[in-house]
Amino acid sequence: MTNPLMHQRYFExxxxxxxxxSVAYPLTVYRMVMAAGATxxxxxxxxxxxxxxxxxxxxxYANTSFLLGTWERCVRDWIGxxxxxxxxxxxxxxxxxxxxxxxxxxxTVTGTRVEDEVGVVELTIRSENSSGVSVGPGTVExxxxxxxxxxx
Amino acid sequence: MSGGMQTxxxxxxxxxxxxxxGRDFSDGETVFGADPVERGAIRRYLExxxxxxALHTDPAVARAAGFADVxxxxxxxxxxxxxxxxxxxxxxxxSDDRNxxxxxxxxxxxxxxxxxxxxxxxGTDIDIDFIRPVVAGERIGxxxxxxxxxxxxxxxxxxxxxxxxxxxxxxETGEVVARIRIGTYxxxxxxxxxxxxx
Numbered sequence: 319m320t321n322p323l324m325h326q327r328y329f330e331x332x333x334x335x336x337x338x339x340s341v342a343y344p345l346t347v348y349r350m351v352m353a354a355g356a357t358x359x360x361x362x363x364x365x366x367x368x369x370x371x372x373x374x375x376x377x378x379y380a381n382t383s384f385l386l387g388t389w390e391r392c393v394r395d396w397i398g399x400x401x402x403x404x405x406x407x408x409x410x411x412x413x414x415x416x417x418x419x420x421x422x423x424x425x426t427v428t429g430t431r432v433e434d435e436v437g438v439v440e441l442t443i444r445s446e447n448s449s450g451v452s453v454g455p456g457t458v459e460x461x462x463x464x465x466x467x468x469x470x
Numbered sequence: 471m472s473g474g475m476q477t478x479x480x481x482x483x484x485x486x487x488x489x490x491x492g493r494d495f496s497d498g499e500t501v502f503g504a505d506p507v508e509r510g511a512i513r514r515y516l517e518x519x520x521x522x523x524a525l526h527t528d529p530a531v532a533r534a535a536g537f538a539d540v541x542x543x544x545x546x547x548x549x550x551x552x553x554x555x556x557x558x559x560x561x562x563x564x565s566d567d568r569n570x571x572x573x574x575x576x577x578x579x580x581x582x583x584x585x586x587x588x589x590x591x592x593g594t595d596i597d598i599d600f601i602r603p604v605v606a607g608e609r610i611g612x613x614x615x616x617x618x619x620x621x622x623x624x625x626x627x628x629x630x631x632x633x634x635x636x637x638x639x640x641x642e643t644g645e646v647v648a649r650i651r652i653g654t655y656x657x658x659x660x661x662x663x664x665x666x667x668x
């Protein structure tokens with residue numbers, strides 16, 4: 319079922335400083351095993367506590383593709399289907415996102431501009447868990463449709 | 471506990487890698503993902519994320535948006551460029567030890583021809599420029615594997631090096647759909663008792 323809350327956001331609706339709805343992802347073993355299969359990242363550090371501990375970690379921890387996906391979902395929920403993602407920068411993992419914790423993705427509008435008649439929005443985005451910021455802060459550059467474009 | 475001389479010794483093992491910064495380790499080969507982007511695989515990618523966007527699930531919506539089929543989530547450029555984990559005729563599992571690793575894996579530092587042998591490996595940072603969305607039916611791969619930096623460093627989990635790599639993500643026709651710069655940490659794990667959480 320398509321997300322009924324997902325509606326199309328337009329460039330003209332955006333204000334600098336605006337916060338995107340944050341998204342929380344509880345990290346259970348079940349979810350992390352699903353993520354390993356879905357992303358094809360079967361490195362045992364992401365689904366095997368004993369193995370992860372043998373590599374120096376406290377527990378198994380979320381994989382890179384899954385964490386990238388958490389950023390994309392947070393952004394897509396906000397930009398709507400007609401938005402596009404141009405780039406992700408500063409996706410830097412600062413702390414492991416361990417099983418048994420919750421990682422929450424939050425983002426803020428930090429810039430807007432019109433570039434070649436395209437509405438461009440810069441978002442500053444981060445992931446946080448119980449130890450603080452675990453990924454980022456980075457930036458995601460997106461485009462949004464401009465009102466009246468569809469009549470042109 | 472390590473003395474100064476030992477510290478220099480372990481860092482010196484990484485010098486051939488440091489010296490190779492700028493080299494393209496791909497030898498001109500494009501490494502394609504195991505399968506084309508498929509609707510079912512996209513659905514499975516969305517599930518653990520609870521990621522609900524009709525562009526990725528509803529062909530009619532995707533077509534109305536100008537695409538030939540559903541689109542791959544942008545961040546799928548990593549997943550859909552992973553080569554096959556197993557090929558016919560190969561033995562992948564040769565031990566019944568509980569935590570035994572497969573004979574080979576594309577997700578580690580095994581294929582690095584230079585530097586010390588490492589068993590610990592994880593991603594550290596990523597920058598991606600997306601040129602256009604990838605559509606179901608397309609197959610993508612990574613062209614080029616240029617080493618951008620190598621910084622030996624001891625961390626809480628072990629001794630190793632932060633490595634940064636650059637690749638283009640291309641379709642089978644050679645069209646560039648994304649550019650990736652990915653950082654990894656390849657290391658020799660400390661004994662468990664030495665490791666800390668920070």
